[in-house]
Amino acid sequence: MGWNILGGDMSKAKGRSKMKKTKIKIDYTKCGDKGGIDPRECTICLKVCDPCVFLMHSVIGAEEEDPNDPQVWRITAVWPSVCMRCMACVEACPEQAITVKW
Amino acid sequence: MCQWCMKHGAGKKWYLNSKNYFADQIAPENEMREYLEEQWKNMENLFIRKIKGFSSVGLGYKMKMPIIGRVLRAAAEGMIHSEKQHRNPVRADGHFGQAIPLEEAKLIMSELAAEPIIENYCLCRYMQRGTKECCCINFGVLSEIIEKIPRYIPKDRVVRIDRETAMERLEEHNKKGYIASVWFQPVPYINAICSCESPECGGLRLRTSFDLNAFYKAEYIIQLDQDKCQGCKQCVSMCQFGALRYIPSQKRVIVDYDKCFGCGVCRHACNNDALKLIPREEFPGWDGTY
Numbered sequence: 001m002g003w004n005i006l007g008g009d010m011s012k013a014k015g016r017s018k019m020k021k022t023k024i025k026i027d028y029t030k031c032g033d034k035g036g037i038d039p040r041e042c043t044i045c046l047k048v049c050d051p052c053v054f055l056m057h058s059v060i061g062a063e064e065e066d067p068n069d070p071q072v073w074r075i076t077a078v079w080p081s082v083c084m085r086c087m088a089c090v091e092a093c094p095e096q097a098i099t100v101k102w
Numbered sequence: 103m104c105q106w107c108m109k110h111g112a113g114k115k116w117y118l119n120s121k122n123y124f125a126d127q128i129a130p131e132n133e134m135r136e137y138l139e140e141q142w143k144n145m146e147n148l149f150i151r152k153i154k155g156f157s158s159v160g161l162g163y164k165m166k167m168p169i170i171g172r173v174l175r176a177a178a179e180g181m182i183h184s185e186k187q188h189r190n191p192v193r194a195d196g197h198f199g200q201a202i203p204l205e206e207a208k209l210i211m212s213e214l215a216a217e218p219i220i221e222n223y224c225l226c227r228y229m230q231r232g233t234k235e236c237c238c239i240n241f242g243v244l245s246e247i248i249e250k251i252p253r254y255i256p257k258d259r260v261v262r263i264d265r266e267t268a269m270e271r272l273e274e275h276n277k278k279g280y281i282a283s284v285w286f287q288p289v290p291y292i293n294a295i296c297s298c299e300s301p302e303c304g305g306l307r308l309r310t311s312f313d314l315n316a317f318y319k320a321e322y323i324i325q326l327d328q329d330k331c332q333g334c335k336q337c338v339s340m341c342q343f344g345a346l347r348y349i350p351s352q353k354r355v356i357v358d359y360d361k362c363f364g365c366g367v368c369r370h371a372c373n374n375d376a377l378k379l380i381p382r383e384e385f386p387g388w389d390g391t392y
């Protein structure tokens with residue numbers, strides 16, 4: 001909370017300052033390196049999230065044959081403070097892997 | 103001119119100093135290669151990697167915490183602007199950029215950029231939007247490194263391009279509304295001109311959401327000629343920062359100078375010659391606000 005995607009401290013805006021932290025979780029058994037689908041084949045959450053809360057990245061420490069061409073990927077909700085709570089990601093995820101709570 | 107011009111501009115703007123384009127004049131070539139290889143192999147991990155117990159995940163909340171927030175801000179900016187000898191490539195220490203108008207982006211491509219020049223997929227757009235768009239121009243030693251990383255290299259087109267083509271491509275991107283930006287990587291070595299989109303761009307994210315100077319506003323700022331503006335609204339949709347807004351009562355646009363990055367892309371939309379870029383230092387209220 002507190003930061004507008006276009007910049008500027010929004011904490012003085014009424015209502016916003018009292019809002020709780022947004023918690024966004026990805027279930028990696030459904031999407032990612034713990035048995036889920038490869039997010040690179042989907043990318044839907046990245047596309048539907050207007051403020052770009054999600055990051056698609058290779059998994060640190062995964063065993064890779066070619067470090068220039070990593071094959072183990074997952075999604076992390078890296079910028080939860082800019083989440084608009086629109087729920088587009090939760091609705092669009094074909095694996096029901098995303099939860100958004102506050 | 104900003105602090106980086108003072109330090110690395112030799113009397114000019116930092117990105118017009120030709121010395122900054124030659125890797126071997128800045129550091130031993132093998133060191134530079136090693137740094138860039140490590141950085142680019144791991145680039146999508148930049149924000150999630152823990153260094154001294156701290157990653158950027160949830161940075162907005164962390165920076166709101168009293169004391170810790172201030173410590174984090176100082177640490178993050180210290181890393182972004184680091185000029186230390188042993189910088190950490192996986193945190194991209196010393197990597198930051200600035201918006202530039204199309205004219206200067208073209209000047210860099212025609213006279214200053216080192217060869218070979220490549221055009222590759224934008225990594226920010228890939229990691230944050232899952233889209234592969236070929237719009238980042240890299241040059242010099244960095245080109246040879248990126249060429250070896252399959253996910254950034256389009257298979258269906260020529261990757262190495264000549265100066266003319268690079269200039270044409272930058273113009274295409276700029277007219278679409280992408281912002282030209284030039285990058286230190288690591289400071290003071292310059293090896294990339296990107297065509298950025300917000301909020302995908304990692305540098306713009308740090309600046310616009312958390313006010314960290316990973317991305318500076320241009321040496322310029324927009325100037326609107328109120329008499330020439332016909333109120334057609336075309337420019338409004340070009341501005342990525344919401345700095346332009348149409349007001350029905352006056353039938354013209356108004357400018358929020360605080361939001362203007364001086365990228366100049368709004369100019370492409372105006373058929374009435376109402377929008378011009380002027381040097382930031384000539385705009386009394388906004389001199390020095392990079």
Ligand code: SF4
Pocket residue numbers: 024048049050051052053054082083084085086087088089090100
């Ligand atoms: S709820 Fe909306 S804004 Fe928040 S992460 Fe999901 S898609 Fe993005």
Ligand code: SF4
Pocket residue numbers: 026030031032037038039040042043044045046075092093094095096097098
């Ligand atoms: S939408 Fe769901 S399945 Fe698709 S990449 Fe995102 S988390 Fe994975």
Ligand code: SF4
Pocket residue numbers: 330331332333334335336337338354355371372373374375376377
């Ligand atoms: S494009 Fe030009 S004429 Fe049209 S609203 Fe913008 S400044 Fe005014």
Ligand code: SF4
Pocket residue numbers: 323324340341342343344345346361362363364365366367368369
């Ligand atoms: S108003 Fe400023 S930030 Fe917006 S498009 Fe024009 S020059 Fe760029």
